[in-house]
Amino acid sequence: MIRMSSSFIRTLRDDPADAEVASHKLLVRAGYIRRSAAGVYTWLPLGLKVLRKVEQIVREEQDRIGGQEVLFSALQPRAPYEATGRWEEYGANLFRLQDRRHDDYLLAPTHEEMFTLAVKDLYSSYKDLPAMLYQIQTKYRDEARPRGGLLRVREFVMKDAYSFDVSDEGLDRSYELQRAAYQRTFERLGLPTVICKADAGAMGGSRSEEFLHPTPIGEDTFVVSDGGYAANVEAVTTVAPEPLDADAMAALPPAREVTTPGTGTIAQLVDHLNAHEVREDGREWTAADTLKALIYMLHHPDGSTQPLLVMIPGDRQADEKRLEVALAPSIAVPFAEEDFEKHPALVKGFTGPVGLGEDTDSGVKVLIDPRAADGTRWVVGSRKVDTHSIDVVPGRDFTPDGYIEAAEVRDGDPAPDGSGPLRLTRGMEMGHIFQLGRKYAEALDLKVLDENGKQAVVTMGSYGIGVTRAVAAIAELTCDDKGLAWPRSVAPADIHVLATGKDAAVFEEAERIAGELEAQGLTVLYDDRPKVSPGVKFKDSELLGIPTTVVIGRGLAEGVLEIRDRASGEVTEVSPADVVERVLAEVRAG
Amino acid sequence: MIRMSSSFIRTLRDDPADAEVASHKLLVRAGYIRRSAAGVYTWLPLGLKVLRKVEQIVREEQDRIGGQEVLFSALQPRAPYEATGRWEEYGANLFRLQDRRHDDYLLAPTHEEMFTLAVKDLYSSYKDLPAMLYQIQTKYRDEARPRGGLLRVREFVMKDAYSFDVSDEGLDRSYELQRAAYQRTFERLGLPTVICKADAGAMGGSRSEEFLHPTPIGEDTFVVSDGGYAANVEAVTTVAPEPLDADAMAALPPAREVTTPGTGTIAQLVDHLNAHEVREDGREWTAADTLKALIYMLHHPDGSTQPLLVMIPGDRQADEKRLEVALAPSIAVPFAEEDFEKHPALVKGFTGPVGLGEDTDSGVKVLIDPRAADGTRWVVGSRKVDTHSIDVVPGRDFTPDGYIEAAEVRDGDPAPDGSGPLRLTRGMEMGHIFQLGRKYAEALDLKVLDENGKQAVVTMGSYGIGVTRAVAAIAELTCDDKGLAWPRSVAPADIHVLATGKDAAVFEEAERIAGELEAQGLTVLYDDRPKVSPGVKFKDSELLGIPTTVVIGRGLAEGVLEIRDRASGEVTEVSPADVVERVLAEVRAG
Incomplete structure (x- = not known):
């Protein structure tokens, strides 16, 4: 049980000066995060609980498709990144540093090189493949313009997964597995996403799709057609007239x-x-x-x-x-x-x-x-x-x-697959899956013996989800003008119990209810602050955004408590005898 | 269930060239870790499971004493560390870097400054205190001589906790809470420790104790007496004769x-x-x-x-x-x-x-x-x-x-508290608790209103456990010449099921047993590799060090399986009908 009287939680009435988007304002005001430098944040207790829940959903869906979790260091030597050209290509986005011996290191933005070398180290035969490895790890990118609180930061948690196959067909299968895992992951996170054809960009490779979450604060523009076409603007191809002879x-x-x-x-x-x-x-x-x-x-x-x-x-x-x-x-x-x-x-x-x-x-x-x-x-x-x-x-x-595809794409342009006119939409990249192919395996000499006893270069896929960004996107999607409103799957607690007023009987009853809910396996945030007004408690409860609130207050004398649903605002009156059952039913309903 | 046929696990017959201590050799040979740079390691699947289990034990004991978990970034700006003098004092041990704007940053070795600032940000009254905050986080220290695999590394996981009190008595209470939590933590980890008086060193402050794990490969020398005195050699005071007038x-x-x-x-x-x-x-x-x-x-x-x-x-x-x-x-x-x-x-x-x-x-x-x-x-x-x-x-x-205390301490020197002659012992620092006092709060201006409405400087304690090092110490303590031998509390799986030979009935029965054990809530590592000899499977099983192994092999035809205890080497014959119950009983016995 998290008792607010002694918890490291403080809410703010005012928006932070540097905040532009709602999720940033509210995550700071509700005491979930704090800024420690440009694009670098501290996770306070409630924020950390949300982060861990999002991580766990991502983990479970990776495990479900046979992903095996490992953990690479953030500090990496220069050599492997030099071998693939990324030491240079990453440009100013890469945090570079030297150790006491003046050897070059970097803070890894992604770990293609290290995963490739790990597989090269442990595996040697086509029989070892396919393999799907992943980590949920802290990454670094020296963004030129950190923004939006957790939306674009310089230290962040990311899930990066890599698949290893001998054949192109194998890579296609691994890619499809991840594609399905991503759909399940974002569904569990409550984040609608559109799968967009993407340009593979500097990472090389062939098939490439982004999971874009449509939102007006998104930095990416993508197009969709009613017929189901979706693509990153960079990936849209123009419908050309038939040439004349x-x-x-x-x-x-x-x-x-x-x-x-x-x-x-x-x-x-x-x-x-x-x-x-x-x-x-x-x-x-x-x-x-x-x-x-x-x-x-x-x-x-x-x-x-x-x-x-x-x-x-x-x-x-x-x-x-x-x-x-x-x-x-x-x-x-x-x-x-x-x-x-x-x-x-x-x-x-x-x-x-x-x-x-x-x-x-x-x-x-x-x-x-x-x-x-x-x-x-x-x-x-x-x-x-x-x-x-x-x-x-x-x-x-x-x-x-x-x-060359250099002209702007416009609302109403025809979709390249004939599925109708395109609509331009703003979105935020939540995940990216793509087929790296053999680029990294070639650069780092990852080969296995194939069925004929010959050395074959392994083909790889790379699959990322921005965990930190997902927290912000969920907050942004679900919040309202009163505060955060977490979906159950990632809420920092299942239930918020409020004891209002000064009546000792109210606090005793609230304590009993909170205890019984915890005994039933729920996590409870209990506002047991003795000298805080009901108005402040209600406001804080709305700001903190736990899905269900149980209010024990003046009505207790008449045998009436309230169950409030944060998202809908619905208030249900219930008797003390029924409250635990009713809350359990709500939580189970999801 | 972890199936060895498709798991990212490979064992090595030979010790790595750079390994000196048993835990390092075995953790690499058993496929738990890999070196990625000097003092920087990759956690492979089994290693990561052990690391997470150790973290969880540390977390539970921090939660038990009211610790609240937060998470600070590893990347930190220079200013707060400048304010406390640590930017300079840390010398070459600090990883320093600049971002694209040439602002100075560091990779934090500990987070005293950031915790102090966080409390300053959220709290303002003596009523908010005491507070106990902690994180389990990746830390960086540019060691001159990384060694011993995970024993002394440059990127590592540490639990660092900080207490905040208004009064010295409050600090004493917080300190005692952590002291007891550390005793429980190391007991659960199966790591004997001696609590040694320590010199507070560069961190400042008064009371300071180290939890030293006695081991011949330890880098610290400490002294103990039969009467219960224990101290770091640096903290030993010499018994002086009475001066004459x-x-x-x-x-x-x-x-x-x-x-x-x-x-x-x-x-x-x-x-x-x-x-x-x-x-x-x-x-x-x-x-x-x-x-x-x-x-x-x-x-x-x-x-x-x-x-x-x-x-x-x-x-x-x-x-x-x-x-x-x-x-x-x-x-x-x-x-x-x-x-x-x-x-x-x-x-x-x-x-x-x-x-x-x-x-x-x-x-x-x-x-x-x-x-x-x-x-x-x-x-x-x-x-x-x-x-x-x-x-x-x-x-x-x-x-x-x-x-001045500049002369060596010797076996047989008297303990300063009169508790008998001292014995010199080698040990490894597993944890360190100390009273920082008001040094950081003064440097960073952390004050709260006291009971009389006056500004009072907060007094702090700092409490660290090396999580990465604990993994190595446990491995070192429990291993033997055949391999690792994890205690149940941190083993990467509860049970290792071996199917030996080529008989399909053996594999079917092994599959059934592994499935039933998992259904009972145990985690199972199942050696289902079809073409690996029983000898190799036994050797790998000893090397991997899961506490209990169930062997299904030739004996199955006569209705006999084996349960092997990794630590004692004891082998018990059991019938297929009884095996699940017997294994459960063993696991429950702990």
């Missing part, structure tokens, strides 16, 4: 240059065209008829650079994150004034693709939006000041070096 | 200088005296009649230095650790050749205390062994080459600046 393209009107003075922007260009160039079908010109030029210097991992021209429909903004993912591991930096001076083929405000491309002398790489398929007709810059070309046809008038 | 001293023979050529060592001096100086009572001279000079440059925390002469009985070695503790926070560095040149009052090989001391012009501080009480008679150097003085009497011929 060469004959059909030849039959289209030829490209023609027009003078377009002072049309450095798309809006100016469209206005000019509508004023001066009548279309054959009489339609107005729109931004969607144009391709706009985005000009970058592309920095390749080997240190070399190359001018890059990206053409996207003039009615769309560029999506920097989609562009970044599409170009990785190369990095695109927008052209500077002096870059234009060095590359006169690119004319600021009037650049188009014709005459450029890697197979021309220009040295400029040209990537275009998939909507600009062969045979489509566009207005583009002519690479001369105050000049554009109309009816430029990709595949006829120029050949791009490739297509 | 001035008249009695005046009546003693006067000091006299004698020429002692070539007697730079005590042995040479004693030989010379026995050859040339007959004593009044005819006894031989021994080293115990002399005081030997230890000469240091004392470095004070404020940066100043001072020559220091320490005189200890000539028959004893200096104990560097006792000396260090006695002089802290100043540090003594042995005199170098050039120091002698600068300080001619100190004559190498022939230095004595007469004419030195802080109230002389010499500037040399003189500290002597407590045995050299006023009125005792000694042979000492005369501060002239080849010359000593006989019958030099402290209190008459010179006045020391103080006494």
Whole structure:
């Protein structure tokens, strides 16, 4: 029994100054957590109980699919992370340090390397596989902008699991096991999630899905269709029109240059065209008829650079994150004034693709939006000041070096699988499962003897759940303007017993009820504070958010107690003789 | 049920190359742990289960005395540790790092500061106290010489608890609660411990006791007497003779200088005296009649230095650790050749205390062994080459600046409490409880309103148990030449079921028994490996060290199974019908 009179619990009336989101405000005000540095938090008693309950649900679902729990150190030597390239790739997000001998160490953000080496150490045959290992462990990431209390922090608890298989089919099976385990886990946590196709990003690998929890405070944008498509915006592919063949393209009107003075922007260009160039079908010109030029210097991992021209429909903004993912591991930096001076083929405000491309002398790489398929007709810059070309046809008038997903995704865009129009939604990444494939096993030489006695490189999957973040997300989802409102599965106590007033009989009865509930196996938070007003106790009870509260107060003299449901606000009157049975029934109902 | 056929468990026949102690060898060979860097270990599945069981016992005993569990981050900002001076004091033992903004952080070795600040944050009145808070958390210490597997590591799990009281009496009560909790904890862990008076050292404070587990591989030396005295060697005080008064001293023979050529060592001096100086009572001279000079440059925390002469009985070695503790926070560095040149009052090989001391012009501080009480008679150097003085009497011929515990403690020395002769014993520190007093509360301004409405500085206690080390100590204590042999309280499984041979009936029966034992609430490690010989299974079973093994093998055809007790080696034959009941009885017997 947790007695509030002697517990390390204090509630605050005011929101912490640095808090933006509700879960952060309430977790601090209710005395669940405290900040100790930017993105670093202390777990106070009630908060720690929630954290452990979330961990235990995650653990049980990992155990259920045959996961075996291990525990790696947070402090790791540099060498294995050097071998896979992550020592560098992680950049400023990695906490690096040296020991007294000036050897390099890091605080691990994830443990792909160490799991790979552990399996290499213990296993040697295909008969040892498949294997599914996991840990629930403290991780470190030096986030540039910690935010939202527990939502984005620098020290956090994460479950990371890794699967090891000989064959691709085995990896698929392991992946499906985890996928199902994640669905059960988030269901038990009471966290709705959408499984989104994700870009595998820097981790490499093939199949990759994120479990996104839809919430307006989410940092990720994803898309869904009514037909069931869901994807991270970075992973959305554009539905392109069917390309025309060469004959059909030849039959289209030829490209023609027009003078377009002072049309450095798309809006100016469209206005000019509508004023001066009548279309054959009489339609107005729109931004969607144009391709706009985005000009970058592309920095390749080997240190070399190359001018890059990206053409996207003039009615769309560029999506920097989609562009970044599409170009990785190369990095695109927008052209500077002096870059234009060095590359006169690119004319600021009037650049188009014709005459450029890697197979021309220009040295400029040209990537275009998939909507600009062969045979489509566009207005583009002519690479001369105050000049554009109309009816430029990709595949006829120029050949791009490739297509790129760099344009923004919009509400109403068609889903790539034909399942209807897309809706843009905000979400928070709760889990991520992906097929690493053989990247880590190759880098660290993890091989086993296969059925034919030959060395085979092992294929791996990686599966993470942010445990700390899940606590915040559950708090955020379930809270209201009065406070936290935990689901039973993760509440720090099953029952909150309030003794109100000053009557000794009330406290005796509350003590009896709390004791009987504990004897029945429930955990009880008992507000036994002698000199605190009923109003404060009610407010604290709402703030603390235990699912069910039993109030023993003035009504006791008439044989009436109250059972209050935190989530619904429902109040039920009950007699002292019935209260334990009634509470047990509520808890069992879930 | 843990099935060995698919578990991440592999045993090794050979000891790891870097292992010195049995627990280290066996924990690695049995697949409980793996080294990931110097002093940094990975917990494999069986090891993690033991670690969690030890943690849980520690937790339950903390909860029993009203401890409230919290969890602080390992990553901590510099400021609070700066405020208490520990950022500097910890020296090279502290892992320090910077984040992306170049702010200083550390990986906390203990959390006095953070607990103090948390209480300051939540509490404000004497009514809130006493409070007992604890965490079971991963700590970091950059040990110069990690050793012994888990015995001395750089990342480890520790329980650290802190008590907060208004009064000294309250602190005494909190201290006694923890003392009793520690006794119960180590008893449940099966670890005999001796409670030793300890020097509070750099942590400050008054009462301080270590729970030392007597073991030949221990790094600490402590003393015990038959009468119940126990202390860390650093905390032992010397039994000094009663001092004589001035008249009695005046009546003693006067000091006299004698020429002692070539007697730079005590042995040479004693030989010379026995050859040339007959004593009044005819006894031989021994080293115990002399005081030997230890000469240091004392470095004070404020940066100043001072020559220091320490005189200890000539028959004893200096104990560097006792000396260090006695002089802290100043540090003594042995005199170098050039120091002698600068300080001619100190004559190498022939230095004595007469004419030195802080109230002389010499500037040399003189500290002597407590045995050299006023009125005792000694042979000492005369501060002239080849010359000593006989019958030099402290209190008459010179006045020391103080006494110092710098001489070694020996078997047979008297206990300071008169409880008999001391025995020197090797031990390993398993826990440490001490009264911090108000040092941290003052440094971090932790005050509460007292009963009179005045601000009172809180007094604190600090209580640590090395959880990781306890795992190693238990392994070390209980193992034998065949392998580990866990006590039931921390074993990774209750029962090891072995199916031996190739008979399908054997495996079916083993499966049934393992299933029934699990249904009874026991945890079972089941060796179901189909193609492993009985010999290997027996060897692995002994190495893994589960307390009770059930062997199902050839005897099954005749209705005979075996129950083996790992610790005693006892083998009991039993029928398949009785086996579950018999095993349950054994487990319940504990």
